Amino acid sequence: MAPHVACIGAGVIGGGWVAHFLARGYRVTAWDPDADFGPRLRRLVDAAWPALTELGLADGATRDDLTFASTLDEAVAGADFVQESAPEDLEIKQDLLARIDAATPAGVVISSSTSGYGMTEMQQRCTTPERLVVGHPFNPPYLIPLVEVVGGERTERWAVEHASRFFEAAGKSVITMDREVPGFIANRLQEALWREALHMVAEGEATVAQIDASITEGPGLRWPLFGPCLTFHLAGGEGGMAHMLDQFGPSLKSPWTRLEAPELTDDLRERMIQGCAEEDGRDISELVAERDRAVIAVLRAVREVREGS
Numbered sequence: 001m002a003p004h005v006a007c008i009g010a011g012v013i014g015g016g017w018v019a020h021f022l023a024r025g026y027r028v029t030a031w032d033p034d035a036d037f038g039p040r041l042r043r044l045v046d047a048a049w050p051a052l053t054e055l056g057l058a059d060g061a062t063r064d065d066l067t068f069a070s071t072l073d074e075a076v077a078g079a080d081f082v083q084e085s086a087p088e089d090l091e092i093k094q095d096l097l098a099r100i101d102a103a104t105p106a107g108v109v110i111s112s113s114t115s116g117y118g119m120t121e122m123q124q125r126c127t128t129p130e131r132l133v134v135g136h137p138f139n140p141p142y143l144i145p146l147v148e149v150v151g152g153e154r155t156e157r158w159a160v161e162h163a164s165r166f167f168e169a170a171g172k173s174v175i176t177m178d179r180e181v182p183g184f185i186a187n188r189l190q191e192a193l194w195r196e197a198l199h200m201v202a203e204g205e206a207t208v209a210q211i212d213a214s215i216t217e218g219p220g221l222r223w224p225l226f227g228p229c230l231t232f233h234l235a236g237g238e239g240g241m242a243h244m245l246d247q248f249g250p251s252l253k254s255p256w257t258r259l260e261a262p263e264l265t266d267d268l269r270e271r272m273i274q275g276c277a278e279e280d281g282r283d284i285s286e287l288v289a290e291r292d293r294a295v296i297a298v299l300r301a302v303r304e305v306r307e308g309s
Helices: 012-023 037-055 072-076 090-103 157-169 188-204 208-216 228-235 237-253 266-279 284-308
Strands: 004-010 027-031 067-068 081-084 111-113 132-137 145-150 173-176
Touching: 004 012, 004 072, 012 027, 012 037, 012 081, 012 132, 027 072, 027 090, 037 284, 067 228, 072 090, 081 090, 090 111, 132 157, 145 157, 157 173, 188 208, 188 266, 208 266
Parallel strands: 004 027, 004 081, 027 067, 081 111, 111 132, 145 173
Antiparallel strands: 132 145
16 A cells, blocks of 8 residues: 655645655645645645656556645544654744654654754654654755755664655655754755855846856756766866866865855845846746746756666
8 A cells, every 4th residue: 555644734845745745646644734724735736736747647646645634633643654844943843843743653754844954953842753854855845856864863763764765765866864964965055056146146246137047057057967076077077076176176265155144135135036026027836837847857858868878
């Protein structure tokens, strides 16, 4: 029988998880503190379904395998795995995970979609913290394969290993982290780029559109296949990374980045908002649909390259 997953929290991330698990043929029970979350979640799943169908649904996958629970206890009662996706607020996370822990049957792993908090700080109020892990996805979870898995100080190794196997079986690309790192791996890299972009807008050095084009028309074209390390390895020519570091290492001391975040002033906030509107004024739903089509095309192209090599 297909796994039964409880998805706690039905916002953008939680709803994305619901769509992904349904597409894998899993049974999903969802709960959210918003009493009217059902129609909103249905709309999110329906919007994601064409993209998931194009990528390929598991045999027997159906949106009819989604049920809505009226209480948290009801949602987790028969779950084989629990995925929590509450807002990024430590107090909310600590309280909710403690409630999930108290209600979930023994031995069932509980995973959090947090994008910034460590499990060590989130599991403080739990009575069985050994089974709690972070399963950090990337938006939208129904399309982006990456999940970063890591436990807290009180998490036992079996829970981390179980979660990694579960996500891999669910079609995810899993990084099982060796230890907790604030912001995890991908978010730290993404945040560094984001902070530099904000600095350039704040200082009038580049526009929002120029910054986006510099990635989509430049290094972003290489990253779907090779990450930044292998990309620079190739930049070294036949000498590889060794030559690259010897040749370009001194530039690491050049003032090319400012990793401290700029002050998010009202002016900077407005310039970012206006810049996005000027770059592409289409409705969010139109942009989401185009993003999904593009991600599918990239995933297929990279898969063809890798399978043909």
